Amino acid sequence: MSRSQSFFRPVPVESPIHRLAPETKVLGGIVISIGLVFNPLWSHVLVAAGLVIAVFIMANLPRSVLPKIPLIVRFALFGGAIGAAASGEEPFVAGIGVGGLLDYGRLIVVGIVMILWAGILSWTTGLTAVGFAIRRLIRPLRRVGVPVDEIGSVVALAVRSLPLVTDEIDVVNESVTNRPSPADLSDKPLREAFSYIGDIATAVVIGSHRRARDLATAMVSRGSTTAPDPHRPDFRKIDIAVIVGSFALCIAAFLVPGWPPIGE
Amino acid sequence: MSRTDNTTQTASVQDPTTQPARKKRRSEPLDAAEVADAAITAALVVALLAVGRVLASGSLFQVFAAFVVAVLAARRRTRAVVISTCAAASIALILGGLGPVSQAALAGVFGWCGGFALRRKWGRIRTVAFSLLIAWPAMSFSVLFFYPAVAINGKLRKLVFENIENQAKGFGNIITNVGGVFGSLGLGFVERAADWVEGALDSTAAFLIDNWLLLIPATELIYTAIYALAIRAVGGAILRRLDKALVDPIALSLRHDENAQPLPVTIAGDALKRNGTTVTMPLHLDIQRGEHVVVEGPNGAGKSTLLDALAGIDNHDSILRPGAVGLGSFGGTARVGQRPEAQVVGTTVEEDLRWGLDIPIDVSVTLADVGLVLPEDRPTSELSGGELQRLALASALRREPKLLLADEVTSMLDPAEQERITNRLNALRNTAVVRTTHRNDAAPTDRRIVLTSINPTPTLIPDGTNELRTITSAVTESRLLRLRDVGFTHNPTQPWAHEVLSGVDLSIHRYEMLMIEGRNGSGKTTLARILAGLAEPTTGELTEAKGVKRALAHQHVRLQLLRPTVSAELHSLAGVRTDGKQPSTDVERHGMRSDNLDTTIELFALEHLLNRRIDELSGGEQRRVLLAGLVARGVSLLVLDEPLAGLDASGRTDLAVTLDRVRLAGTSIIVVSHDIDWAPPHVDQRLRLTNGRLENVYP
Numbered sequence: 005m006s007r008s009q010s011f012f013r014p015v016p017v018e019s020p021i022h023r024l025a026p027e028t029k030v031l032g033g034i035v036i037s038i039g040l041v042f043n044p045l046w047s048h049v050l051v052a053a054g055l056v057i058a059v060f061i062m063a064n065l066p067r068s069v070l071p072k073i074p075l076i077v078r079f080a081l082f083g084g085a086i087g088a089a090a091s092g093e094e095p096f097v098a099g100i101g102v103g104g105l106l107d108y109g110r111l112i113v114v115g116i117v118m119i120l121w122a123g124i125l126s127w128t129t130g131l132t133a134v135g136f137a138i139r140r141l142i143r144p145l146r147r148v149g150v151p152v153d154e155i156g157s158v159v160a161l162a163v164r165s166l167p168l169v170t171d172e173i174d175v176v177n178e179s180v181t182n183r184p185s186p187a188d189l190s191d192k193p194l195r196e197a198f199s200y201i202g203d204i205a206t207a208v209v210i211g212s213h214r215r216a217r218d219l220a221t222a223m224v225s226r227g228s229t230t231a232p233d234p235h236r237p238d239f240r241k242i243d244i245a246v247i248v249g250s251f252a253l254c255i256a257a258f259l260v261p262g263w264p265p266i267g268e
Numbered sequence: 269m270s271r272t273d274n275t276t277q278t279a280s281v282q283d284p285t286t287q288p289a290r291k292k293r294r295s296e297p298l299d300a301a302e303v304a305d306a307a308i309t310a311a312l313v314v315a316l317l318a319v320g321r322v323l324a325s326g327s328l329f330q331v332f333a334a335f336v337v338a339v340l341a342a343r344r345r346t347r348a349v350v351i352s353t354c355a356a357a358s359i360a361l362i363l364g365g366l367g368p369v370s371q372a373a374l375a376g377v378f379g380w381c382g383g384f385a386l387r388r389k390w391g392r393i394r395t396v397a398f399s400l401l402i403a404w405p406a407m408s409f410s411v412l413f414f415y416p417a418v419a420i421n422g423k424l425r426k427l428v429f430e431n432i433e434n435q436a437k438g439f440g441n442i443i444t445n446v447g448g449v450f451g452s453l454g455l456g457f458v459e460r461a462a463d464w465v466e467g468a469l470d471s472t473a474a475f476l477i478d479n480w481l482l483l484i485p486a487t488e489l490i491y492t493a494i495y496a497l498a499i500r501a502v503g504g505a506i507l508r509r510l511d512k513a514l515v516d517p518i519a520l521s522l523r524h525d526e527n528a529q530p531l532p533v534t535i536a537g538d539a540l541k542r543n544g545t546t547v548t549m550p551l552h553l554d555i556q557r558g559e560h561v562v563v564e565g566p567n568g569a570g571k572s573t574l575l576d577a578l579a580g581i582d583n584h585d586s587i588l589r590p591g592a593v594g595l596g597s598f599g600g601t602a603r604v605g606q607r608p609e610a611q612v613v614g615t616t617v618e619e620d621l622r623w624g625l626d627i628p629i630d631v632s633v634t635l636a637d638v639g640l641v642l643p644e645d646r647p648t649s650e651l652s653g654g655e656l657q658r659l660a661l662a663s664a665l666r667r668e669p670k671l672l673l674a675d676e677v678t679s680m681l682d683p684a685e686q687e688r689i690t691n692r693l694n695a696l697r698n699t700a701v702v703r704t705t706h707r708n709d710a711a712p713t714d715r716r717i718v719l720t721s722i723n724p725t726p727t728l729i730p731d732g733t734n735e736l737r738t739i740t741s742a743v744t745e746s747r748l749l750r751l752r753d754v755g756f757t758h759n760p761t762q763p764w765a766h767e768v769l770s771g772v773d774l775s776i777h778r779y780e781m782l783m784i785e786g787r788n789g790s791g792k793t794t795l796a797r798i799l800a801g802l803a804e805p806t807t808g809e810l811t812e813a814k815g816v817k818r819a820l821a822h823q824h825v826r827l828q829l830l831r832p833t834v835s836a837e838l839h840s841l842a843g844v845r846t847d848g849k850q851p852s853t854d855v856e857r858h859g860m861r862s863d864n865l866d867t868t869i870e871l872f873a874l875e876h877l878l879n880r881r882i883d884e885l886s887g888g889e890q891r892r893v894l895l896a897g898l899v900a901r902g903v904s905l906l907v908l909d910e911p912l913a914g915l916d917a918s919g920r921t922d923l924a925v926t927l928d929r930v931r932l933a934g935t936s937i938i939v940v941s942h943d944i945d946w947a948p949p950h951v952d953q954r955l956r957l958t959n960g961r962l963e964n965v966y967p
Contacts, residue, residue: 030362037365044424068762088431090438104434111431114424122365132615132647138358151351154298158355161307162314164615166359167649169311172827173319178802179828182819184843184901191849201328202505203830205335209506210883211827212308213339218610220304224581225603226613226663227596228624229303 015127021063022128024246025237026137029129032250033121039257044114047263053113055253056120063128070123084108135163136234153230160231161219165212172211180204294347302344306352309340313356313375317368331498333375334382338503339510341383349380370410377406378492382499386507392497399496400489407492408485429477436473440466509832512883528594530601530671531700532556533578538586542573549722551586555700557670560693563704565719567916568886571704572606574719575673578702579603594670596624602664603673608653608680611660617651618644621663629666638662639688653680661689672696674703745813748905748936749799750775754808755960756794768794769960772808776905781927781937783947785965786957793909795957796820796940800907819903823910825890826882834885834893835878838865841897861900868900872929888915888922895926899933906930907938912946924948 014022021029040052073081085108093103125134139156146152190196223229298306316333341349353376360368381403385395447462476483534554539546548570555561555578563571577583579601580593594600605611614620618631631644638658642651651659657677664672674693678686693701694713756769768791776782786792797803798810800820812818822828831837839846842865843858850858869875872892882890891911898906911923927948930937939948947954954965 041424044427084435087435087438090441091434092441093434104438107427107430107434111427118365125362130647134362135615154351155354157303158307158310158351159358160615161613162310162355162359164648165308165311166315168609170315173315175822175827179830183840186840190845202502205332205502206506206509207827207830209336209339210510212312213510216304216308219307219613220300221605222611222613223300223304225596226624229300232619232622
């Protein structure tokens with residue numbers, strides 16, 4: 005039971021997005037993000053934002069999955085908005101320059117769209133499915149001499165260990181936060197704090213390396229260090245359509261001049 | 269640090285340790301230990317980056333990621349570091365996009381540089397120079413070009429720069445306007461100062477934007493040097509302790525033997541060793557085909573060592589067998605070890621069963637063999653301890669081994685399930701079964717071997733005083749904590765909300781000891797966290813007496829102990845200075861804590877352990893240190909989560925004695941456990957948690 009962060013915990017609802025193969029979602033997300041990041045024009049930003057909202061609705065996700073924005077981030081965003089609003093850039097609306105605010109809004113929307121893509125992937129796909137997807141996606145690299153099997157095994161075992169490791173970090177973190185501060189206990193607070201950080205890191209590393217030793221013994225007991233090849237997912241027509249569509253959108257993003265045009 | 273040995277194929281009795289340990293070539297595939305270390309490092313990097321994203325102290329966690337990779341790089345080949353970093357980066361890409369990927373990659377580069385220098389024991393100057401040579405270009409490249417949109421394409425860069433300019437201009441405007449107001453009030457110097465700030469903001473922004481191609485590498489240069497020094501200091505400290513804490517395994521080598529001949533296996537009067545220390549009496553033993561043997565004995569008597577030796581993992585010199593062990597291969601030797609979560613390697617049930625087996629597998633049939641019904645794509649991280657044990661056993665049985673080694677494989681099972689598994693093992697006719705247990709089971713067996721401990725655990729606290737030594741505490745009320753109609757729902761506002769506790773009523777008073785029993789999944793860990801103050805109930809009422817301090821002792825005590833030695837740990841837990849001096853503030857409280865610590869050390873009989881290193885202690889001693897430290901801190905209510913796991917009879921006695929000391933110090937105790945067979949003596953009340961509801965068993 006992980007407390008600080010739940011990795012890839014799909015929302016238990018049915019939707020067309022949940023049913024897509026994980027590779028489709030990974031590839032589609034990456035390709036569309038590339039199209040957006042290279043061309044952050046209002047036209048492109050709005051299309052991407054519309055698309056991500058449409059996918060969110062199609063995925064049948066309740067609004068409550070959206071994380072709460074920490075207060076400090078809200079303040080920072082608000083402060084930035086004030087600065088941008090006060091810049092008085094063109095164009096003017098009712099005598100007030102809103103250009104700065106518009107630029108600011110565009111940057112923030114790009115950021116939100118990127119975070120939402122990653123979020124939708126994690127709310128509709130289990131971590132194990134993502135692990136399999138990574139291993140299948142890197143498989144073609146075998147031809148160019150990449151040690152695909154070794155990376156695949158390491159990915160599989162890392163995915164398998166992630167919840168355990170996160171729990172351990174949580175326990176250490178709790179133990180640290182519940183202790184009296186080390187800086188009060190020494191004449192050299194900085195030095196003490198530094199050695200304390202080392203101790204914390206050591207606790208995490210020793211705990212996890214014990215796990216690594218167990219893992220190695222378990223693999224030897226199974227007679228293999230190579231994870232079995234994951235089964236092919238059922239690629240349906242819709243998956244192929246989505247992948248083709250994403251690539252088309254990405255290419256279009258570069259070819260279409262967009263609006264407003266960039267003036268140097 | 270010894271590298272694990274080669275992977276040469278052997279067809280006869282072969283002792284890998286007699287072959288000269290050969291340095292691995294760069295292009296040789298990773299062995300089991302390297303794969304495992306690379307995987308755990310990748311998981312740690314991803315977890316640290318993810319935790320870093322949600323916590324305010326996030327950047328610290330990102331530096332931690334580099335420490336972790338440095339440890340890997342210092343102990344393993346570069347190949348392992350590269351592969352680990354690729355794995356971490358690809359998981360991070362999917363977890364969070366481009367930002368985390370570059371962080372994972374940078375942790376890899378910095379860690380590798382640091383580890384490389386640590387392995388060669390380089391000094392500061394050389395380390396920094398090397399990092400600047402390798403990591404600085406990588407870091408600058410990452411910031412400048414990793415987001416290719418920024419440098420090459422320019423549209424995003426333009427947007428970012430426009431925003432920087434706008435911010436500078438906007439805040440400049442605000443400051444000038446405010447300055448103008450002061451100016452009109454006759455405070456001209458304020459206005460001039462405001463104008464100056466405005467100008468400075470504008471020119472700074474302009475300077476940043478005009479010189480970004482130079483400024484970014486220059487900043488990264490400084491960062492790189494600081495990083496390199498931090499990795500050298502912290503990574504070095506970690507490695508020194510890691511070497512003491514972890515004796516590098518037992519030669520782990522994979523040998524694929526087509527014709528395994530593990531039986532009959534003989535030990536002719538040799539004493540077995542673990543990590544270079546003799547742990548058993550000289551043993552005389554031979555095991556024939558189809559023979560069933562039960563190995564008994566207390567913790568530390570060498571039961572697991574014996575099984576590992578029979579599996580060919582360790583003590584190669586002492587074991588005689590006609591052919592190859594064939595560990596893990598079909599028709600060879602199968603081994604299932606103790607801790608359930610350490611036996612399973614696959615991410616899903618199906619993958620775990622297929623791991624290392626080339627034959628086709630019918631998942632449901634294989635699982636039915638051990639009485640499991642699970643969907644084949646169920647992630648193994650969601651399985652309970654009992655399910656994991658049976659899954660590992662199913663995989664062992666599917667190999668139709670000639671020799672099956674089962675180390676406490678039913679410890680997490682219900683009595684009925686236990687009987688089923690025992691019967692299944694007893695029904696094996698062509699397989700020799702060697703299993704260990706510390707419960708008395710009367711199962712029919714051909715032979716029992718009883719191992720006695722040659723190093724009796726000196727953990728039991730010497731008879732000390734039995735008088736009450738109340739640790740000075742601020743609590744005056746008798747009732748420490750009261751829960752009324754308390755309920756808990758995970759993620760209450762989110763779609764995956766689920767209720768784990770409801771209608772819980774409970775009070776605990778001073779000097780009381782409560783035991784709460786519950787099966788896995790009954791909500792007991794959540795209840796323990798609520799009782800220890802680490803989680804807030806979502807419904808109901810929790811009232812705490814004034815001044816009550818609560819704490820939780822986790823099942824894995826080692827993770828809660830941070831400092832290197834017992835003395836340092838006790839002082840840190842209790843909040844007392846190690847140098848014996850007075851602090852500049854808070855002298856009175858510090859004095860009180862210091863007195864408490866002295867009393868506790870005496871009460872828990874820790875004087876003779878004070879200078880020992882934490883990693884040299886037994887599990888029972890580690891727990892004693894933790895509990896003593898918490899008591900000395902003035903914790904008035906101590907919650908123990910699953911303290912009984914893996915303890916044999918003497919371990920339990922040891923725990924009971926320790927808990928008694930905690931009570932003598934005036935601290936109340938709540939023990940939360942899945943074991944319903946045993947409770948410490950002097951328990952005032954036993955309660956049972958079933959499906960999130962608490963009921964009294966008997967007072």
